[in-house]
Amino acid sequence: MNYIIFDLEWNQSYNGHPKGNAPAFEIIEVGAVKVDEKGNEIGRFHRYVAPSIYKRVHYKIKEVTGIDNKLLREEGEQFKTVYRDFISFCGSDYRFCTWGDMDLTELQNNCDYYRIRPGFGFPLFFYDLQKLFSLQYQDGRERINLKGAAELLGIESDENTHFHSAYVDALYTAEVFRHIDMDAFGRYVSVDYHVLPKTDDDEIYLNFGTYTKFISRPFADREGAMNDRIVTGCACCVCGRPLRKKIRWFSTNGKQYYSLCYCPDHGFVKGKIRVKKAPGGRVFIVKTQKLTDEEGAQSIRDKKNSAKK
Ligand SMILES: [Zn+2]
Numbered sequence: 001m002n003y004i005i006f007d008l009e010w011n012q013s014y015n016g017h018p019k020g021n022a023p024a025f026e027i028i029e030v031g032a033v034k035v036d037e038k039g040n041e042i043g044r045f046h047r048y049v050a051p052s053i054y055k056r057v058h059y060k061i062k063e064v065t066g067i068d069n070k071l072l073r074e075e076g077e078q079f080k081t082v083y084r085d086f087i088s089f090c091g092s093d094y095r096f097c098t099w100g101d102m103d104l105t106e107l108q109n110n111c112d113y114y115r116i117r118p119g120f121g122f123p124l125f126f127y128d129l130q131k132l133f134s135l136q137y138q139d140g141r142e143r144i145n146l147k148g149a150a151e152l153l154g155i156e157s158d159e160n161t162h163f164h165s166a167y168v169d170a171l172y173t174a175e176v177f178r179h180i181d182m183d184a185f186g187r188y189v190s191v192d193y194h195v196l197p198k199t200d201d202d203e204i205y206l207n208f209g210t211y212t213k214f215i216s217r218p219f220a221d222r223e224g225a226m227n228d229r230i231v232t233g234c235a236c237c238v239c240g241r242p243l244r245k246k247i248r249w250f251s252t253n254g255k256q257y258y259s260l261c262y263c264p265d266h267g268f269v270k271g272k273i274r275v276k277k278a279p280g281g282r283v284f285i286v287k288t289q290k291l292t293d294e295e296g297a298q299s300i301r302d303k304k305n306s307a308k309k
Helices: 059-065 069-075 079-090 103-113 129-137 146-152 166-178 222-226 294-308
Strands: 002-012 025-035 041-049 094-098 125-128 204-207 211-215 245-251 256-263 267-277 283-292
Touching: 002 059, 002 079, 002 103, 002 166, 025 059, 025 079, 025 103, 025 166, 041 069, 041 079, 041 166, 079 103, 094 103, 094 166, 125 129, 129 146, 129 166, 146 166, 222 267, 222 283, 245 294, 256 294, 267 294, 283 294
Parallel strands: 002 094, 094 125
Antiparallel strands: 002 025, 025 041, 204 211, 211 283, 245 256, 256 267, 267 283
16 A cells, blocks of 8 residues: 655635635645655655636735745646546555645545545545654644654755645655654544545444544434434443443533543543534534543543533
8 A cells, every 4th residue: 555645735715705615725736745655755746726716826825835826827737637637646555644634625625616526435544644743753632733843853954945835745744754653653544524424334433442433424413413322322442342421421512522431341431522514514423432540530520510510
């Protein structure tokens, strides 16, 4: 399997309002590096897209990316053409790697607008290298920008290096990728939420050893989701045993729910449900269940007490 490390730049509406049913962000540059399983670079991709939705490059976008109207007029191609060539560059056996989790979403939003089938399998797993970097070099929660990560690793750049150009960022992300220990951290895949499970048979379960993740199909509303037994069920991350709750699901704000369970063999398991927006005014659920200790259990009890107030 190859890794496609890619980055996008996008333009936005001049007045701040998306146009009709168009995406809020229109892709104007695609940069990518293809790396094989041993970490050898085996290809590069770089193209500009001539915008057809937001035709003037927003001054802020120009400032950040260095891309202007003239460049796109001279070098930009139709999105369809660039996308077709990009997918052909990716080949048949690959996994996407991006810095953060926005690029795949915006890529698919642009495909949707042009009625292009993205051609990815389901579920779509990818590596969020910003997250893997944090797991290996930071506390796992912190998120650093690409420039900061490159600096921490001693990857050389100078004042002429234009970070926030898709091509340059893809090259630097590939450099950072070479420093990630994939044997240790390659298990921490991310799931793209753009295409959701259609039925309960498609719902996604991942087990990372000390925590599990579940992604539900869409529900009409939050109440419907929170009445579903699979959504609200709890199990031990280690032995898989169904667990009774010490603290049942409660919410502090209607968007996040917490629970606490106890496995006789493996101790406390804390649960978190995030209610996310799905198309058509519906919602879907991302549930994580994680082994924790007495201190972690206490923080759930504290949350519950403050929710009561
Ligand atoms: Zn257990």
